[in-house]
Amino acid sequence: MIKVCKFGGTSMADKKSIEQVVKVIRSDEDRRFVVVSAPGKRFSGDDKITDLLYQSFNERFDDRQPSFDKIKERYISIVKELALDIDIEKYLYEAEQGIESSRTSDYAASRGEYLCALIFANILGWQFIDAADIIKFNSKGQFDSETTNDLVSARLKDANNAVIGGFYGSMPDGAIKTFSRGGSDITGSIIARGAKADIYENWTDVNGFMTADPRIIKNPIPIDVLSYDELRELSYMGASVLHPDSIFPLRYSNIPINVRNTFEPENKGTTIVNDVGAMGARLVTGIAGKAGYVSIFIKKSMMNNELGFARKVLSVLENNGVSLEHVPTGIDTMSVIIDGNELKGDKEHKLVEEIMASTGPDRVEVSKNLALIAIVGQGMAEKIGTAAKVFNALCKHEVNIRMIDQGSSEMNIIIGVAESDLKKSIVALYEEFFN
Numbered sequence: 001m002i003k004v005c006k007f008g009g010t011s012m013a014d015k016k017s018i019e020q021v022v023k024v025i026r027s028d029e030d031r032r033f034v035v036v037s038a039p040g041k042r043f044s045g046d047d048k049i050t051d052l053l054y055q056s057f058n059e060r061f062d063d064r065q066p067s068f069d070k071i072k073e074r075y076i077s078i079v080k081e082l083a084l085d086i087d088i089e090k091y092l093y094e095a096e097q098g099i100e101s102s103r104t105s106d107y108a109a110s111r112g113e114y115l116c117a118l119i120f121a122n123i124l125g126w127q128f129i130d131a132a133d134i135i136k137f138n139s140k141g142q143f144d145s146e147t148t149n150d151l152v153s154a155r156l157k158d159a160n161n162a163v164i165g166g167f168y169g170s171m172p173d174g175a176i177k178t179f180s181r182g183g184s185d186i187t188g189s190i191i192a193r194g195a196k197a198d199i200y201e202n203w204t205d206v207n208g209f210m211t212a213d214p215r216i217i218k219n220p221i222p223i224d225v226l227s228y229d230e231l232r233e234l235s236y237m238g239a240s241v242l243h244p245d246s247i248f249p250l251r252y253s254n255i256p257i258n259v260r261n262t263f264e265p266e267n268k269g270t271t272i273v274n275d276v277g278a279m280g281a282r283l284v285t286g287i288a289g290k291a292g293y294v295s296i297f298i299k300k301s302m303m304n305n306e307l308g309f310a311r312k313v314l315s316v317l318e319n320n321g322v323s324l325e326h327v328p329t330g331i332d333t334m335s336v337i338i339d340g341n342e343l344k345g346d347k348e349h350k351l352v353e354e355i356m357a358s359t360g361p362d363r364v365e366v367s368k369n370l371a372l373i374a375i376v377g378q379g380m381a382e383k384i385g386t387a388a389k390v391f392n393a394l395c396k397h398e399v400n401i402r403m404i405d406q407g408s409s410e411m412n413i414i415i416g417v418a419e420s421d422l423k424k425s426i427v428a429l430y431e432e433f434f435n
């Protein structure tokens with residue numbers, strides 16, 4: 001049996017957590033391939049190594065480089081406290097030189113995982129594999145899954161054990177490229193696929209996925225089993241346990257992901273599978289919500305008769321490189337819901353101007369501070385009354401629903417509410433479906 005394990009930043013944070021990780025790995029000899037994140041926060045208010053690396057990149061031409069000094073201190077103390085025989089100062093020096101000469105912040109950011117993997121390979125006495133050698137992006141910076149899979153398979157075929165740094169790979173010219181933040185989860189999936197693992201264990205600092213955000217609902221019911229599709233919906237909408245893209249490498253190879261807690265290894269966590277079987281009959285699997293959306297509402301009389309109206313609006317977004325989340329429509333109205341992060345600088349103004357110019361509407365209105373909540377459950381497609389329950393619950397708690405959208409898979413209902421109603425809505429929905 002082959003298990004691929006990925007350990008997150010809190011599991012790598014200090015001597016104590018690293019020792020705990022080693023215990024987890026050594027307790028099961030099937031745990032043969034390990035992917036590590038960069039050391040995360042040791043306590044609230046502490047720095048994450050990755051954040052410090054991005055800052056070091058910005059400080060690279062300054063006389064003083066306080067962020068890199070902090071990085072050095074962290075790694076040196078880890079090596080000292082664990083009494084490891086590794087010349088960490090040499091590797092830190094190389095990283096510092098590399099950051100000064102590199103043109104992108106990706107190289108800088110990747111050093112957190114790179115150094116951590118070197119240290120871990122040393123602790124375990126296992127082979128270190130530089131992710132740059134096996135994880136490949138094309139010249140546009142897009143992940144090249146098939147080349148990567150061939151390289152990973154070839155490299156792991158005869159390896160008994162290995163430690164690999166998460167989060168990064170390389171482009172055809174050798175330049176380092178990272179995934180988006182939290183991307184070590186994706187590396188773990190890629191390695192699990194390439195190793196033809198029986199299971200991908202993703203070790204973090206919580207007991208898997210919960211039916212709602214524990215910062216809002218005290219001790220929410222845990223989710224034992226989740227389908228890939230449900231996971232995608234929940235993590236996209238803010239359940240931040242696993243990177244939303246981590247399922248792609250695994251989907252067609254049918255490898256389950258088991259999300260576990262390094263600090264409570266006896267807890268079985270959440271298992272994510274392609275087909276949840278009988279569990280799929282649950283009405284609602286989980287609820288997740290996210291603030292920070294913007295809606296652009298467009299009204300034009302006789303819109304429904306105008307051929308190509310939606311195309312014109314969507315072209316404006318496309319030409320401005322803005323991706324959209326939802327498009328609720330009425331007879332003479334249409335809204336586009338956009339993640340607020342897409343509208344930096346004067347983008348919002350530009351979009352409105354261009355939509356006006358290309359569609360000649362009666363009215364365009366921008367509303368900010370919108371939150372979206374997804375009520376997710378594979379079983380909902382076959383049951384009557386889920387939407388009614390959602391509306392009842394929100395009505396009872398006097399929440400004004402500003403948008404409604406049911407995914408075409410009928411696996412989710414998405415509602416838009418004012419950001420100030422986000423918590424209240426999640427409480428109302430949790431009470432309705434889980435209490």
Ligand code: ASP
Pocket residue numbers: 008009037038048050051112166167180181182183184185
């Ligand atoms: N260290 C990276 C980050 O903080 C990647 C990861 O931890 O998954 O985003």
